[in-house]
Amino acid sequence: MKKSYIVTAIIACTVFSTNVFAKDAKCKVVLDSKTEFYGACSFQPRGNDGSFSLSNKNPRKLLLPDIKELWVRIEQKNVAELASVEPNDHFQRWGITLIRSTRDRACWENSNGDISICAY
Structure with a gap:
């Protein structure tokens, strides 16, 4: 009986912790x-x-057509890489470097x- 509670708790934690x-x-x-x-979105550290x-x-x-999530992956201070997750959960690196904006610290921009x- 105790094992079934533990298994149920593990499954619940896995399902609801994402x-x-x-x-x-x-x-x-x-x-x-x-x-x-x-607009409204979900921010996930x-x-x-x-x-x-x-x-x-x-x-x-989807967040964008054919994009479930956009990722800003920090490479070094104020420098990040742009990536995305497609609807099929394929992780795709864009090969684009982003720099933290000096005008708006909530934003990351490419050099152009x-x-x-x-x-x-």
């Missing part, structure tokens, strides 16, 4: 100088280095300024 640290946020995603997403992912607040909807990922 977004334990996710927070509601307001996000703005600009790609090719066009605002592709602006990734690791202890400041990396994070953004997803649609509604888990049944035509890509911007912001979470408030």
Whole structure:
């Protein structure tokens, strides 16, 4: 009997812990100088280095067409890599370096300024 409670608890923790640290946020995603997403999103810290992912607040909807999550992966102070997770859970690196904005610290931008990922 005790084993079944433990197994149930482990399964519950696994199922419900995926977004334990996710927070509601307001996000703005600009790609090719066009605002592709602006609105309520889910902000998920990734690791202890400041990396994070953004997803649609509604888990049944994509953040962008063919993109379930956008990741900002910290490489060094104020420098990050842009990546995404597709609907099939394939992790895709974009090969784009992002720099933390000096104008708005909630934003990460590429050197051309035509890509911007912001979470408030």
